[in-house]
Amino acid sequence: MKEHNTPETLLEDDHLQENILHAYLDGELTAMEVKTVKGHLETCNRCQVRLQEIQSTFAALDGLADPALGIDLAPQVLRSLRTERDVFPALPWITAAQAAAAVVLLALSLPIFLTLPLFQGMKTSLINGAGFLKINLLNLAAGLQAQYQGLQTFFEQMLNAYSRFSAPDLHFIPLWILILAAALLGILGNTLLLRRELNL
């Protein structure tokens, strides 16, 4: 128990408190408290009897033999760990940092490669590609803006459709695909995490 009790707080109605007797047997009293308890026990028959009753419960538990396992758990444990390791190979942070650093360095060195005659054709392609990408990004932004404006209509359609228990009128197909893709990604990601958690 180790928190200091005064002799009075160890007693209740002139007898040792139940939890004090347990703490005494558990070796959880301070030396001062032990002295007080021993002193009381010498003169109190009722507390002696109660102490013996508690001791008999201790003895019953002490005499409990361990059950026999009978099988070897190691093969199954190791099989689970090996499967886990195969599905989720450990990627030390240092390896990940090295890979990231390599990608950054490669990107920084790209202009040097582009000065080489071998890469002149690629340079033109890249410039064309960048232009293509820029145009498409602008188109995408314009498209998203249009989608945003239509978002309210979309949700109205969706709510109406559900309220009628029938298929919605799908005017904004990309948005549906986006939602579906997000859902599938979420399911896939969570499945993988669950597999890891459950050691499947």
Add this chain to the structure above:
Amino acid sequence: MAESSDRELVNQTLQGDLEAYGDLVREYQSSVFSVCFRILGNRRDAEDLSQDTFLRAYHHLDSFDMERPFGPWVRTIAANLCYNHLNQSRPPSMPLLDEHDTPKGGGGKTPEAWLIKNERQERIYQALWKLPPHHRVAIELRHFQDLTYREMADELEIPLNTVRSHLYRARNKLAELLRKYEGT
């Protein structure tokens, strides 16, 4: 197994040697199973939770304090897992004998009976499994794992006073059940 040998096996495991972990499992599987069996009262659940204990211990091996022995650490994980398992599964796993049956001993009543040495022990187990999960775990950690009140409070994340009350209530209930089963 000497503590230094356990430390060596833990180190080898941390370096990726799964066979070393297999040796640790073999060394401690019986004592871990005993913890699970005492708390759960069901052989199959005890085997499953023993395996889960070793998987959990493997994943937390980097937090294992090398200055302390491996056995108590892994057995405390087992006790916690079993406690969570009992709290999550409602109703709790069926104990050895029927809820209203006063055990008179005589093995062979259930698949678990063969695990227990004699009638007296069967009665003690039966009384133990009648206790609520938090009382069973308190008994396990104090009597079988020899944890102090403070260590139990830390492990179960409950106040020190709650540990005291769990323990003496658990023992009193256990004594009462034993008196009932033994007809005294």
